[in-house]
Amino acid sequence: MAEKLFRKILVANRGEIAVRIINACRLLNIPTLAIYSTADIDAVHARLADEAVEIGPPPPLESYLAIDKIIAAAKSFGCDAVHPGYGFLAENPLFPEKCEQAGLAFIGPPADAMRLMGNKVEARAKMAGAGVPIIPGMKGAGADLRMFENAAFESGFPVLIKAAAGGGGKGMRIVQQPGELQASIEAAMREAKKAFGDDTVYLEKYIENPRHIEFQVLADNHGNTIHLFERECSIQRRHQKIIEETPSVALTPALRSRMGQAAVRSAEAAGYRNAGTVEFLVDKNGGFYFLEMNTRIQVEHPVTEMTTGADLVVEQIRIAAGKEISEYLIDITQRGHAIECRIYAEDAEDNFFPSSGDILYYEEPVGPGIRVDSGVTGGTTVGVEYDPILAKLVVHAPTRELAIAKMINALREYKILGIKTSKKFLIDVLSHPEFHAGRTYTDFIDQNMADRKVDIVPALEVAAAASSLAMMEKPKAATASNTRASQPSPWQTIGAWEIGMRISK
Numbered sequence: 001m002a003e004k005l006f007r008k009i010l011v012a013n014r015g016e017i018a019v020r021i022i023n024a025c026r027l028l029n030i031p032t033l034a035i036y037s038t039a040d041i042d043a044v045h046a047r048l049a050d051e052a053v054e055i056g057p058p059p060p061l062e063s064y065l066a067i068d069k070i071i072a073a074a075k076s077f078g079c080d081a082v083h084p085g086y087g088f089l090a091e092n093p094l095f096p097e098k099c100e101q102a103g104l105a106f107i108g109p110p111a112d113a114m115r116l117m118g119n120k121v122e123a124r125a126k127m128a129g130a131g132v133p134i135i136p137g138m139k140g141a142g143a144d145l146r147m148f149e150n151a152a153f154e155s156g157f158p159v160l161i162k163a164a165a166g167g168g169g170k171g172m173r174i175v176q177q178p179g180e181l182q183a184s185i186e187a188a189m190r191e192a193k194k195a196f197g198d199d200t201v202y203l204e205k206y207i208e209n210p211r212h213i214e215f216q217v218l219a220d221n222h223g224n225t226i227h228l229f230e231r232e233c234s235i236q237r238r239h240q241k242i243i244e245e246t247p248s249v250a251l252t253p254a255l256r257s258r259m260g261q262a263a264v265r266s267a268e269a270a271g272y273r274n275a276g277t278v279e280f281l282v283d284k285n286g287g288f289y290f291l292e293m294n295t296r297i298q299v300e301h302p303v304t305e306m307t308t309g310a311d312l313v314v315e316q317i318r319i320a321a322g323k324e325i326s327e328y329l330i331d332i333t334q335r336g337h338a339i340e341c342r343i344y345a346e347d348a349e350d351n352f353f354p355s356s357g358d359i360l361y362y363e364e365p366v367g368p369g370i371r372v373d374s375g376v377t378g379g380t381t382v383g384v385e386y387d388p389i390l391a392k393l394v395v396h397a398p399t400r401e402l403a404i405a406k407m408i409n410a411l412r413e414y415k416i417l418g419i420k421t422s423k424k425f426l427i428d429v430l431s432h433p434e435f436h437a438g439r440t441y442t443d444f445i446d447q448n449m450a451d452r453k454v455d456i457v458p459a460l461e462v463a464a465a466a467s468s469l470a471m472m473e474k475p476k477a478a479t480a481s482n483t484r485a486s487q488p489s490p491w492q493t494i495g496a497w498e499i500g501m502r503i504s505k
């Protein structure tokens with residue numbers, strides 16, 4: 001057995017990413033400590049870890065965001081490393097700093113690289129200095145109206161006012177004409193102050209309806225920085241990604257290579273270590289621009305793993321332990337096509353309202369090239385305290401068309417009863433001719449899904465579905481009349497039963 005990279009790792013997260021990290025630790029023979037809030041006593045991640053400790057009440061500030069409590073737990077349970085996952089503390093530079101002070105390895109980037117990338121104005125300047133293309137606009141933060149006006153006339157309208165501390169779309173304002181500039185700056189400053197406690201804003205040219213394409217990078221402490229190709233993440237709703245895939249239909253081999261090299265230069269210029277993601281906007285002419293860098297493992301990392309064979313969480317742990325990037329990753333190539341769908345606990349038919357309740361029946365799809373990263377199971381209570389992501393369904397196939405078909409089938413086979421999920425909405429996106437044509441731009445959902453019609457399910461069908469569910473639980477012996485070939489799949493109507501649940505409430 002290989003030497004242990006760490007004595008014990010505290011997993012400072014919950015849900016599917018905590019489960020993903022625990023599984024990586026198992027591959028490396030490293031024991032894990034889960035933390036859980038009182039809302040998560042029965043959660044999958046807490047059950048799966050070797051040890052678990054209650055960290056506080058449901059509000060994140062008192063549990064999953066409570067740095068001092070988490071570090072105290074790590075010390076008292078004999079951990080020597082902490083993995084932050086994504087969200088929560090993953091991009092707060094105080095966390096790696098306090099871990100270091102406590103003698104704990106932080107499985108992520110250095111605090112300085114995190115801080116640099118957290119400030120979008122400084123990140124832009126650093127990238128420009130490293131020869132990475134940035135969106136035309138202001139070189140520094142805006143000081144007076146004149147600076148904004150000059151930058152706006154130089155890049156041409158429309159322009160976009162952004163918060164330096166922003167990201168995720170908060171505090172952004174599109175400005176169509178010079179006359180609107182001052183009011184928009186003031187509005188953006190107020191919004192930024194309220195959201196981030198920092199009213200620094202700046203101006204960029206507005207790139208109309210771009211693609212969002214990001215590159216996965218890995219950097220170790222031995223001078224190695226590599227990229228693991230792109231992920232196309234343009235299918236978003238209100239800055240929440242819904243479907244991600246790789247490779248992107250928009251990249252030629254030449255463009256992919258140029259963007260990959262730019263991503264590596266970005267990471268090197270930032271003094272980056274561990275796993276990170278460099279986000280680009282790609283315009284209609286194939287022009288690409290640095291947008292921001294995400295200094296964490298990302299939700300959508302599995303599509304990269306499916307097409308390259310890499311285990312990114314294993315690499316994160318190796319790098320944090322001072323090892324070099326694994327040798328099998330040198331000269332890595334992509335094979336086939338991978339798609340990820342995020343399964344959210346929400347009701348797409350009711351304005352994506354979060355759905356909560358108990359999962360009454362749960363069954364994951366299986367088969368070659370199908371992967372489910374899940375944080376729930378049958379009996380799990382889904383609350384409204386945290387991010388509504390339940391699981392990620394990921395497929396790998398030789399071509400994009402086959403991957404889409406495999407994903408639609410897998411979504412149909414994925415049985416989650418008792419709460420509303422985004423499954424049906426995802427099937428509709430994947431079935432859309434514009435998605436098949438690869439016209440996946442950031443306005444896809446608004447353009448193609450806005451007036452989506454949903455079948456109204458007649459009561460009779462609901463009853464039929466409920467009775468087929470009862471049948472499923474007690475299967476009859478196969479006869480000529482009830483073999484699979486001669487019977488409709490009960491799950492085709494179980495979809496109706498799920499909607500029936502809502503009607504009957």
Ligand code: MV4
Nearest residue numbers: 135160167168169204205206207208212236442
């Ligand atoms: C932009 C842009 C167009 N032009 N910047 C949205 C989130 C934030 N991180 C940056 N965002 C954008 N910045 C310029 N100069 C369009 C967006 C944008 C977007 C970007 C990526 C994915 C989805 C998006 C949806 C709307 C707007």
